[in-house]
Amino acid sequence: MRNSRTRREFLRNSAALASTAMLPMPALAQTAPRVVVVGGGFGGATVARTLKALDPKIHVTLVESSATFTACPFSNAVLGGLRDLKAQQFGYDKVRAAGVNVVIGTAIGVNPTGKTVRLADVTLPYDRLVLSPGIDIRWDGLPGYDEAAAAKMPHAWRAGEQTTLLRNQLTAMEDGGLVVMSVPANPFRCPPGPYERASLIAHYLKTNKPKSKLLVLDAKDQFSKQRLFQNAWKELYPDHLEWVSLSTGGKVTAVDPAANTLTTEFGKHAAKVANVIPPQKAGNIAQLASVTNQTGWCPINPATFESTLVPGIHVVGDATIAAPMPKSGFVANSQGKVCALAITKLLGGSQAAAQPAFINTCYSLVAPNYGISVANVYRTAGNAMTEVKDSGGVSPLDAPADFRATEAVYAEAWFRTITSEVFG
Amino acid sequence: MKSTSGILACALVIGAGAVFAADAPPGAAACSGCHATNAAAETPVPKITGRSADETVKLMAEFRSGEKPSTVMGRIAKGFTDDEMKPIAAWLAAQK
Numbered sequence: 001m002r003n004s005r006t007r008r009e010f011l012r013n014s015a016a017l018a019s020t021a022m023l024p025m026p027a028l029a030q031t032a033p034r035v036v037v038v039g040g041g042f043g044g045a046t047v048a049r050t051l052k053a054l055d056p057k058i059h060v061t062l063v064e065s066s067a068t069f070t071a072c073p074f075s076n077a078v079l080g081g082l083r084d085l086k087a088q089q090f091g092y093d094k095v096r097a098a099g100v101n102v103v104i105g106t107a108i109g110v111n112p113t114g115k116t117v118r119l120a121d122v123t124l125p126y127d128r129l130v131l132s133p134g135i136d137i138r139w140d141g142l143p144g145y146d147e148a149a150a151a152k153m154p155h156a157w158r159a160g161e162q163t164t165l166l167r168n169q170l171t172a173m174e175d176g177g178l179v180v181m182s183v184p185a186n187p188f189r190c191p192p193g194p195y196e197r198a199s200l201i202a203h204y205l206k207t208n209k210p211k212s213k214l215l216v217l218d219a220k221d222q223f224s225k226q227r228l229f230q231n232a233w234k235e236l237y238p239d240h241l242e243w244v245s246l247s248t249g250g251k252v253t254a255v256d257p258a259a260n261t262l263t264t265e266f267g268k269h270a271a272k273v274a275n276v277i278p279p280q281k282a283g284n285i286a287q288l289a290s291v292t293n294q295t296g297w298c299p300i301n302p303a304t305f306e307s308t309l310v311p312g313i314h315v316v317g318d319a320t321i322a323a324p325m326p327k328s329g330f331v332a333n334s335q336g337k338v339c340a341l342a343i344t345k346l347l348g349g350s351q352a353a354a355q356p357a358f359i360n361t362c363y364s365l366v367a368p369n370y371g372i373s374v375a376n377v378y379r380t381a382g383n384a385m386t387e388v389k390d391s392g393g394v395s396p397l398d399a400p401a402d403f404r405a406t407e408a409v410y411a412e413a414w415f416r417t418i419t420s421e422v423f424g
Numbered sequence: 425m426k427s428t429s430g431i432l433a434c435a436l437v438i439g440a441g442a443v444f445a446a447d448a449p450p451g452a453a454a455c456s457g458c459h460a461t462n463a464a465a466e467t468p469v470p471k472i473t474g475r476s477a478d479e480t481v482k483l484m485a486e487f488r489s490g491e492k493p494s495t496v497m498g499r500i501a502k503g504f505t506d507d508e509m510k511p512i513a514a515w516l517a518a519q520k
Contacts, residue, residue, distance in 0.1 A: 334454040373496050377500060377504065388504075421456055
């Protein structure tokens with residue numbers, strides 16, 4: 001209610017201003033609060049647009065290193081040959097049109113005392129800083145796996161060139177070749193992601209390279225939507241997908257890019273195509289800003305997303321420590337809205353909502369007409385994030401085919417909806 | 425000139441129907457992750473803004489009890505009591 005009134009007032013004021021166009025600009029412009037957001041993915045772009053929608057006079061700058069955002073959700077469908085990478089890509093024109101100052105560049109330093117963010121050629125002052133840097137690969141996390149190795153054994157865990165590289169390797173592989181995927185221990189971006197990817201690669205092999213097989217080497221015994229995935233694998237891919245758990249020797253301890261081999265405690269696997277999903281940490285600017293702790297991720301106040309380590313800096317999305325919330329695009333969007341609302345309150349000198357609520361819904365495709373989901377509702381309790389008791393859960397185990405087909409349709413609809421909200 | 429572009433920018437903001445979370449009660453802002461507020465988004469998922477608050481509260485109770493079948497909505501409805509739903513429903517009703 002209040003919101004639509006505010007918009008009407010804003011329109012009316014704009015119209016009044018237009019008819020007296022010769023009036024000097026109000027002094028307000030100089031004192032408008034400045035918020036800088038670093039990282040233009042689901043979290044950062046949501047914060048920037050929500051801030052602008054809540055209070056158009058806040059000066060919002062979004063710093064993003066790439067002029068085109070490539071979304072991770074649904075990039076597994078690109079690997080499976082079901083989708084073009086272009087369908088994953090979004091520009092920032094509409095974000096600009098919403099009044100956000102979008103700067104294409106890389107943040108290389110933060111001065112929390114002077115409240116500035118440094119880019120190569122400009123320094124941006126802020127009253128509040130928001131970091132939404134996503135993940136970086138922990139290049140020291142798996143022996144043998146460095147940046148050069150990633151050009152040979154792609155991770156494809158940040159969508160874009162790496163996705164194309166892995167897709168090209170899969171299509172170039174001869175029928176009969178072994179694909180090996182390595183999955184890290186928790187926490188990492190998109191908990192069900194490796195298993196959706198395994199499903200869609202298996203689908204590609206089954207339909208295009210039936211003599212080939214995917215071996216999934218996992219550093220865990222349990223994973224997201226596990227029974228749903230495993231039931232579907234048994235039904236759809238009995239000859240094309242084998243999952244090896246931690247306790248049966250799945251943990252990869254080293255890789256050799258020259259030989260294209262992955263070593264576990266139990267032996268060595270030679271791959272025709274190797275997809276190494278390595279250990280991860282918060283995106284680099286989070287470390288430069290000293291908002292990461294010894295885990296490599298960012299502790300936050302779950303009601304405001306302000307760093308518990310550096311005041312005045314907020315962190316949203318995959319970089320945060322917000323378990324039991326997963327690191328997902330939906331969560332980043334949900335957090336981004338709560339963070340933006342908290343920032344407008346803090347800038348106005350009032351208290352942020354004491355107990356915000358969040359929703360997560362993650363869909364995974366197991367096959368083209370076969371979708372499964374997990375959903376949860378979260379609230380804060382003191383400094384902790386908690387799952388609302390008896391809420392949420394995964395799709396039913398015994399659902400009929402039309403239920404799975406509906407969830408596959410909803411999965412794609414979700415992607416269109418959230419990307420149109422954030423980038424459209 | 426400046427004012428004209430101000431109006432244009434404002435019209436675009438409204439047209440995009442993007443993220444409006446002003447004073448949204450806890451949980452309300454998250455709905456638009458699936459239920460589009462942007463008319464341009466092509467989706468079979470129903471629009472929930474502008475619907476009467478009483479109807480929204482009733483629907484959520486039916487999703488929660490399972491009386492109304494759903495894929496994911498019942499699981500999310502279980503995260504909100506009727507009393508928590510009321511302000512959310514009122515806020516959604518007031519959105520375009």
